[in-house]
Structure formats: C-alpha cells, structure tokens
Amino acid sequence: MAVKAKICGITDDVSARTAIDDSAGMLGFISFPKSPRHLDLDRMAQLIANATAYTAHVNKATKCVSVLVDPDDLLLEAITQQVRPDLIQLHGHESPERVRHIRTRFGIPLIKAISVESRSDVLSAAPYEEMVEHLLFDAKPPKDATLPGGVGARFDWTLMEGYPSARPWLLAGGLTPWNVAEAVSQSKATLVDVSSGVERAPGLKDAALISQFLKAVKEI
Template sequence: MTILAKICGITDDVSARIAIDDSAGMLGFISFPKSPRHLDLERMAQLIANATSYTAHMNKKTQCVSVVVDPDDALLETIAQNVRPDLIQLHGHESPERVRHIRARFGIPLIKAISVESRADVLAAAPYEEVVEHLLFDAKPPKDATLPGGVGARFDWTLMEGYPSLRPWLLAGGLNPWNVAEAVSQSKAKMVDVSSGVERAPGLKDAALISQFLKAVKGL
C-alpha cells in the first residue's frame, strides 16, 4: 500500500528539499502568528516558489500547501494571487458554509482540518466533503492551547477505522518516525501528516527525522 506523507511547518529551503528528495507527497507552510512555524506571506511565497521549481527539476510530484487559521477573504486573496500554493489548508473553526464560499470564490483545492476527540467529531466532517479536496483529522488540542495543531497531541487512531469518507483524508496529531506504522495500522489511513514529530525544537525541522519519517512511511 502506498502511503502519502505531508511534512508540515516547513520554514526553510533545506527542509523542503530534503522532503522532496525523499518523495514527500505534500509540504505545508504555515501562516499563523502564534505558531513557531509562522511565515509571513512574502517568505511563504518565496519558499513555495523555490520548492515548486525544485520539485519540477527533480521530476517529483510534491504539492505545496498554505496552512491558515480562520482566514478572511483579504488574506486568501493575497495567498491566491501572490503565494500560489497547490492547495490551501483551513485549520480553524471554518464552517461548511464558509468553506463552500472559499472554494467558490477562490477556486483553489482545499484541505479542511477536523479536530478529533471522539467518533462524533470524526462523523462531523461529512458536511465538508463536497467542497474540499482532502480532509485532515488532527487531535483536539488541550483547552489551554494557543495552537489548533502542531502541539504533538494524538487521539485514538482507531476512531478513524471504517470512516466512510468520500474524500481522501490525512491522519495528523502526534505522529513521528517510530509510531507512524502503528498509526496507519490502527486508523487505516492512506495519507499522514507530521510537523512537530520531525523537529529538534519547536519550529526547527530536523533533516534526519524528516528522512527517517519518510523512510518509515515508504516501508508501509
């Protein structure tokens, strides 16, 4: 079984190239000031342009994702016009109606993140399916958390088993090179997303861990 891996929270060209070299399916670039992985849009645009060029040069298929939290239309317009990602990931409390509006107005493929604590949270993703390219299921953050994701928290992966999704979905939350095989086995995920699990410190990607994670995914 081929598993697609997304390396999220990329902040430099070196990490992007390592992930591309090791056949990551997606790279995530975050614009959210509270995140240690935050990029201003000018920096994000440059990193995505560089990654896109390198992907083409290496004849790879890695896609670039702009990750935002409850964005307004002005921010999305700037991303669509200046950053030009392959996809936009909505990682906030965007309602199905809001996501439908974003898709209709901007026409960029979307990933909608769903915070999970129970099976009911998983099933609540259904209204988004008709307007997104992918769903992403992440652990619900602690009540005192300032970030909606990327905090290393995980949820019960067996909650995903048998989920009748109409769209491809990614499993996120607390993944790392040592537990991704177990996560895939329990959840039956075909796509996985990692951020803090391949870092040596918050916001600082570790080249060896990126390669180790992608090697582990390839072995599944």
C-alpha cells in the first residue's frame, strides 16, 4: 500500500524544502506558545508562502497545515486570512460541536487530533468524522506534560487495527525512521505524522532525518 507522511513542526525553509523534495504529503506549522516549534503568525505565513511557491516550482503536491490548540475565532480568522494554509489541524480539546462551528464558519478543511491510550479513545473519534478531512491519532501525553503532542510518546499501535473510519486518518506519536514500518504494519495506517522523531533537539529539525524518515515510508 502507498503510505504518505506529514512532517510536523516545521520552523525553517530548509526543512520544508527537504520534505517537499522527498515527497512529503503534508507539512505542519505550529502556533502554540508552549511548543518549542511555535511560530508567530507572520513567520508561519512566510514559511507557508515559501513552501507553497516551492511546491509549485518543483511540481509536487505537498499541502501545508496550520496546527492549533483550542483556537478561538479571532485566531482562526487571522489564520484563514493571513496565513492561508491548505488545512487547519485542531490539536486540543475541541468538542464535536466546536469543530462543526469552525468548519461551518471558516470553511477550511480540518484535521482533528485524538489522544489515544485505549481502544475507547480511538472510538471516541466517530462524532468528528463528518466535519473533518482527516483524523489524527496521537499518543495521550503524560499527565504532567505541557504539550498535547510532539513529546515523542507512543501508544499501542494495534489499537488502530480495524478502525472503521470513513475518513483517511494519520498515525502519530513516537514515530521515527526506524520504527515507522513496524507502526504501519501494526496499525494499518496509510498516513503517518512525525515531529520529534526527525529532530536533533526539541524544535530543531534535522534534514537528514527527514529524508531518512520519508525514505523509510516510501519503502513500506
């Protein structure tokens, strides 16, 4: 099966271009002040504009995603008007009603992240399916964590096997170039998401690791 990858937490043009050159399906750009990968809106807008232009130049199909945590409507208005991503990823505690409001008001394709520790967490995604383009299943962070994701935690990938989703979904949480094939084998994912697994330090992407991860994905 063909597996595609999202490289999340992009903070510089070199990482973006490396991922695009190696056929990443999506790039994620984070606006969340507690994250080491946080971008203010001006910086995010510039990086996404640069990535979009480069994608067109090299004739690739990589999409740009703004990753937000429990955003209010003012932030969403700014993202849609100033940043103009292809998709918005909601990585907080947004309820199905909140997601429906965001989709109705702003009309942009959405990704909804679901924190997973048990099979019941996986099944809790069902109410979101009609409002989103993709679901994303990430490991539930430790209780003392200040971030909702991007901490290198992983969950039992077999919990995803046979998930009856009507939407394409992404597997996230603790993926690396060395375990992504096993993760796909156990979960049956066709989309994978990596952030800390291609970094040399928190928030510092490593171009060689990005290429290595995407090469591993292509070989699945």
